[in-house]
Amino acid sequence: MELSNSFTVESDLATAWATLLDVERVAPCMPGASLDSVEGTHFTGKVKVKLGPVSMTYAGEADFQQVDEATRTVVIEGVGKESRGSGTAKAHVTTSLVAESDTRTRVEVLTDLTITGKAAQFGRGVMQDVAGRIVDQFAANLNALLSAPAEPAPADAAGADAGGAGDAGGMGDVANGQAPPPAPPRPAPVLPQAADSIDLLGTAGAPVLKRVLPVVAVVAVVVVGVVIWAKRRG
């Protein structure tokens, strides 16, 4: 089934693109999500979702299948399995950014979901509603992140691997003159991050390839798994 969500962030297109690919900053925006590992374009994580009396933890993995700088589109394929065996979910997520103005960007997320197990008998209406609400919450958090005053970028610790630094961008600061190296299928290097978050990852100097969008995919997957409640008495 297809779910479609969209939200806007108060940020220019380039910054929004770069930030969305910057998992360290974005992952905390996703309610209930945690990242476990990142290897190249592959990563794993968990998302815990509570819906009424139902609480489910999906452990998932996902891959970037496509990162298109030109159209600002990312395609991610994610698979999640509920930790207590109540089902699985697969999501094919296409995320695109569209500039609405110099200071506003629209994020469109199209998710193709396949559900097995207990979730399979569930109805589309609730799934869409819950997916929408999770994305709304994510968007609000992301918007706050993007609207907060930027920390001055440290020396380009990130992107070294990709051989070029993104611009030391603050909010609204467009990476001018230095286009990030295009690298499909490998994701573009992230813009410089706060030094402490790099240290946290222990990957100083290496591009951080964690991505938030897969988390969105996993969440979308989880959302479906959560709203399983259709089997009524009798």
Add this chain to the structure above:
Amino acid sequence: MQTPAPVGYARAGSVADALALLAQHGEDARVIAGGHSLIPMMRLRLARPEVLVDINDLAELKGIRIEGDEIVIGAMVRHAEVLASPVLAEHYAIFAEAERVIADPIVRNRGTVGGSMCQADPSEDLSAVGAALKGRVEVTGPGGTRSLAIREFHDGPYETKVGPGEILTTVRFPIRPGAGSAYEKVERRVGDWPVCSAGAYVVVRDGVVAEAGIGLTAVGAPHFCAPDAEEFLLGKAPDADTLEQAARLAAAAARPSADQRGPADYKSHLAYELTRRALTRAAASSQGA
């Protein structure tokens, strides 16, 4: 069919006791009353609380009574009691009409009004009744008791404004002299979740609609109601044409999804037709009363 996972159990003796138990066990605790929403979920292991806080002994939450110009229904009142209540029947026929088509006697003997409201299934019949009658709920927690309009109670499917350490304690409805009310439901089999349900109350005064409330469930109407349709009716004579137009507005408020119960266009049609029928009978009842 599975069996529930092992779970802890505590029986509360009072509201204060229940709140203390919820505070003690935190997120992992779940209130259990009738259990006919929670236990099936536990059997499927969709819900896995660590501790059940049993509130069946809470006398403070039982009973249907009149307080001034309000009907007060305790959260622990069983569906069966609502169905049989002469107090409710005297003021609003919609209660018995809705309960008659909710589940089956076994479930109605155990399930509670509070439980159904808090379960907040997007197809919950009592949500439509509560929204139609513009009722209020009271929620008690460590910070005290607060009152909420039912039309502001739901955050989404299965999500309400009741916080983790809180309990819904009463549901309240204004008494409206001269009101007529009715409930219409279409379901695949007796007692099933509705494909669509519509409930309405109308107060006809001097030949025109003075007040109206329309509730819809299972069709994605925001907050289970149709305010535009209600607004439209005010000041108009409740003739067939007017009621049809109002019903059309109500159907426009619905946002049904296709699922195993039916396609979206069918549900939209039902939203129209069932609202029309409920309004017609409610208006007739108000005028005949």
